[in-house]
Amino acid sequence: MTEPFLPAWPPDVPPLLWFALTLVAAALIGEFLFHRLRLPRISGYVLAGLLAGAVGAGDPVRAALATGTGWASIVVELALGVLLFELGNRVDLRWLRANPWLLATSVAEASFTFAAVYLVLRAVGVPLDEAALVAAISMATAPAIVMRVVAEARAQGQVSDRLLMLAALNSIYTILAAQLIIGWLHHSYRSDPLSAVLHPVYLIAGALAAGALIAWMMRGLRTRMLLDDEHAGAVLIGLVLSAVVLLKMANLPVLLAMLVAGLLVRRFSGRPYLWPKNLNAVTGLLVLALFVLTGISVQLTHVVAGGLIALALIAVRVGAKTAAVLLLARPSGASWRQGLALGAALTPMSGVAFVLSYDLIAVFPELAPRLAATVLAMVALLELIGPIVVRWMLDWSDETAEHLRVGRSRSTLAHDRARAPASDQQSGPH
């Protein structure tokens, strides 16, 4: 006897269910880490992703990411687009003008990192162009990780501010360098000198123009329509999503354009442009999805193949960044302790490196093995440990909010939960 209204048995489980369950598990692990162990939630998300990947969820996600247009890529790029826009908004470029030593610190830490990684790779016999590519990608500090960990810890101070600034800047350097190297690779792999020049120009100029346009539109909407914070959030997400899709259609670097857009929004007026408070829930969800996806896509074989090289690169990267920041700490107005904490806090690698690697593999599949063994292996490790290092550095330099410090009594947790995320007190005259 057939019962046509009953669901089929055995059930045909769509992959989306596994992804949704992984999200729930990730959120739970994240909360456990945050409340019980005072560790960043992001490490929990990555851990959940790694576990899901280990039990076999990895292949469909990797396949989706490899095409560059699948659902996984859209989620990752949307999440990163929003996060980079928020980072650009948070960072004030005028600080660089008031404190040129800070700009010098940024250039120094990026160049030291590039040089150190490049030299190590050349020393083990990696070809010149691939070594340059990996070195370029290694300059970036994961913007998503540093922003979320700083926000979670309610951290404020020189280390937090400088960390966000340096992460924004070195992400820009990395993306720019990667675009230039793409040009070079066109020449070296395809012997295509015209593309070698035009492609990077198109990418960079296009990203800058798109970023400026997006910023201008955001500003115009905000002032003309007198949006209050709640509605500004919805408009913003819609705009970012549209921008991400349009940028992908135009084959332009989404991340650079969104970061530039965020930076320029503030530039157009001295007036404080506050990220809408009610967006914190949305960005929280995007971060969850982003890190679960990047966690799932890790292949253990990559990490094993990367192995010692990845570890060596991680070590020299930390050393290079810390050395550069320490060298210029006092001239730029930071204390020694702040310099040391800042250098170490620049460790995380994640979204930007991840997206760039997959973009490059889509255009030049020859690169896949090398990039997988080095960059993706580094990303896999640093996604997990990076957030913890950042949180420890914020704790050590005394910038974490008092009620979130390790050792605080549980009774203060009730107070923390009672407050909406990231200061709700401006719902009055604001």
Added chain:
Amino acid sequence: MALPAFAQSAAFTIGIELELQVVGTYEYDLVNGAADLLREVRTKGLAGEIKPEITSAMIEVSTGVCGDCDTAAAQLRELRQRLLAAARKLNLGLCGGGTHPFQVWHERRIVDAPRFRQLSDLYGYLMKQFTVFGQHIHLGCADADGALRLLHSLGRYVPHFIALAACSPFVQGADTGFQSARLNSVTAFPLAGRAPCLLAWREFEEYFAKMTRTGVVASMKDFYWDIRPKPEYGTIELRVMDTPLTLDKAAALAGYLQALARHLEIERPFAPREDDYLVYSFNRFQASRFGLRGTFVDPHTGEQRSLHDDLIATLARVEAHAIDARADQACLALLRLVHGDGSDADWLRDRLAREGSLSEVVRQQCEVWASDCPQLAPAAVAGEARA
């Protein structure tokens, strides 16, 4: 601990202490930047001092001993310039104002110093709530008895200073309706109020000995009176004013105090008595709630008038002494301000009405603080900045 002997100091000299707000430049909320500022600020060759205060988002500047308000203004300008140089390097902002419009008291951090920790242990959350920003003016007195006499004579004029300096209308994101809501934080302390009406230093020493014997106080610093003697400096300290939005106004208020002190000491228009304090709390409340529009009850005649009228009458009466104190320009500017019925608190309310954002109001406060304002009313300055 016995009360120190009243030190020698030149009569009618002044010293100004200002507590400033340390804000971030993203949201313009208070940030814990005082320690970084103190580390980075260059203090070589400074005539004044820069010091931390109870919570880490406050920083205090103080001038040296000055003969007139113009000297004090010049010293304040130099202190401002050094602090702003450090602040720019650290991506911080500095501004005046009696309260921060939207900071939340429980986010504040007590600075790690023995006295502050002691106070925090004793007074609990009152200390974090005490993240208010005031101006203190020290006035030199030739002798101890004269200092007490001046202290109690000045009590009648305390509402003037409250109303002139008032600029704390917003607390925790809401309009309190007060011109100076800061004073409510001060009043919360058990040892707030005013000194007992003793006119001989010997009697005051006895009073102090009794208070220390009971263990209620350990030093003069434990009294949070509106006017307090400071025997170590040989001064009396007027503590009721909010930090004004501009340092020009801070200096002008010190000039007015000098003129008033001369008038009281030289002319001796009345002998201070305990009964003068019958109307003290009422007048003080009226000034902090309504500012210049508040009611003032004359303690000697019982007559009621507006604070606005009493100020104008007093400024006229002390004109000659203002000239002697080289504070005539300052008193003239204050007179114009009173005639225009403007106050810093009203300016802040007006700014919020136009901008709709307290973050933007604080940003403009920072701009106003950084600029010079001889007419003492920030409206003109901010108007140009907006254009």
